[in-house]
Amino acid sequence: MSLRPGTFVSFVAHDLRLGARGFAAIFGALPARRVAAILVAALVGLHLVAWPAALWFGGHESGADGDRFLTAAMRSGVFFVLPWVVATAMTAVTRMLYQRGDLDLLFASPIFPRDALAARLFAQAIEAVASVGLLLLPLADACALQGRPHWLALYPALFACGLFGAGLGLMLALALFFAVGPRRARAISQIGATLVGASAVLGAQIVAMLPNSARTWLFDALAFNSGGDALRRLATLPERAAGGEPAALVGWMALALAMFVAAVLVFGGGFARAALQSAGAPSSPGRARTGTRFRARLGPTLRLKEHRLLWRDPWLLSQIMLQVLYTLPVGGILWRNGGATGTAGIAFAPTLVVIAGQLAGSLAWIALSAEDAPEFLATAPVTRGEIERGKLAAIALPVAAIMTPPLFALAFVSAWDAFCALGCGVGASLSAALLMLWRQKPARRGLVLRRHSQSKLVALLEHWLSLLWAVATGVAVFGSAACVVPIALVGLTLWLIRPAAPLGDLRSASAINANASPARADIEVRAG
């Protein structure tokens, strides 16, 4: 049955179809039936994993402190889900404003911009809750199957959370837009959304780092329920709804719907105005400078260009730094645990090495695969090898700048540990960069965090090399010569994956397409 065009439902269906196709693209060219089989298997797998977790929850729920436990669990869930949905909505609104996509088409058509915005935001809310629902809903199903049907309230509560978060995200994004102007809003909102989204993950990691006494205090604080005044009852509405309290569920859904509708009605016009203002506006202001920096040498020219492009893309920078941010609490835990045994570096040094490898991999991918003007560079009177060496030299500086402070900190604890981390960090960075050099695949810079979906093999190899370097670091910190074994395995891996074509062919500027990736081959075919 086809939907009537131009209606709210048809717009939602259109946006969800685009979202689904984007998701399906992760699976590459796999046939639809195989993708469906993978998804069903994943769903079954998630339920199997959720089953013991549900048993654990059940044990606590039936205990003497059951109600308090449920309150704490649901409240934590809200703290986790709501920021995520708000952050996703903020990013989506910003993206809508700046990347525009089909916005011009929609605004040029005889529909109210508010209707298009409402539909897009609704679809966004569904997509955002679907991503967290993948983790939470199997748990709800397992709990219900184990005889606790009130957990099924998670379904409508989560949906309401999506609507509420999308409305709030729209308000925040547009408020920011009008507060700081179109030129700065994009960078700030994207970084803000990234941090809000990361706060959930970081929060969970920080909680894991806390000592037992602090965790008990936190549990008590989360489970605290005076239940008295109206304001508190309103604030606890989402968690009570998720806990299966019927009146709270109805109230939460009504509140979420009201928030969504109000946001669209109040800010719909503002969105249209913002879209008009953002058309053609640069993402961030250019900084006036005096004098020129013409130089005749290739290396400094390439370094300057790479650093400028990186520094002027705060969103990209925040995505890269997020990798470091996510790993820091783990490093902290390892430091603390290692510190208890008197050898902090055994755990912390490998963490630093893994971070160095990840950073170098991301930056090398940006410089090599996400080059904005590859064909222009290929027409320059320099060899491809010279350009690649210049780019790799350019990424070395940011990696060194980020890794130096923690290495210094480690050096204060143990100079030997820091030395091992430095040596293996350099090795991990080099091997990640070589992998990116040998397995280039053209893509847009913004896809840096999704680069692993480009090639599962490269992703696997990157993790494998990181793991080997981490093991080598750990063994080296112990002072064992056995660290050469993982390092030798790194060498063997790199030797096995080295390009099949002789280096001379790859380096020849005229043979840019000799090792053509599918995308480049496609360019070749279209060129005729």
Add this chain to the structure above:
Amino acid sequence: MPSDPTPALVLRALTKRFARPAVDSLDLTVRAGEFYALLGPNGAGKSTTLRMVAGLLPADSGEIHIFGIDARRQPIAAKRIVAWLPDEPQLYDKLDPLEYLEFVAGLWGLEPRRAAESAESLLQTLGLWEHRRERCEGFSRGMKQKVALAGALVHEPRLLMLDEPLTGLDAGSARQVKNLLTARVREGATIILTTHILEVAERIADRVGILAHGRLIAEGTLAELRVAGGGCASLEDLFLDLIAAEGRAA
């Protein structure tokens, strides 16, 4: 006027195949100091030919000589004197025009002071000087095209190849670009241009070559082509007649 006896570009039996031959044993000679327009319908092999000359596509067989330099054997030496401007300008959105030209100058290893003077002169001529500190991401298609053209000219190439250079330009900008190009030819540069706007070729090209199915089916000055075409009134009539005849023959 042309003064260098060595041809700017000589292609001999140049061939490139994809699923079908895109360039089919092409022979072409462009004289030094000439403004040469390469015309042809979509898929005729114009872009493929220029991309092979620019070193972006390896040829399957044949020879490419640029001012006597064998471009297949000495690609770097050839690239030093060549510029290529694609129909889609390849720029860095986060750089401003002056930074872009600094980057190009560094790639070509230009002496900094000379490069700075050349960059300023080009940006002034193309009406971009007031925008020299604005990032390219906010530019219109036409402005981006002009920045890319400045990048192609800043190293003063002896052979300039332009693929649809007037796409996206308004009338005023198109006039600026045409004036700049004809001035470069007067100064001794050689330009090969592909275009679908036949009036442009008719007005500014010294000679015209027409490609179809990867082969050169006609070549000459406009007057020569008119004679060969039985006195066709315009280049457009001539072009359409030739393409139709080629289609029937194929």
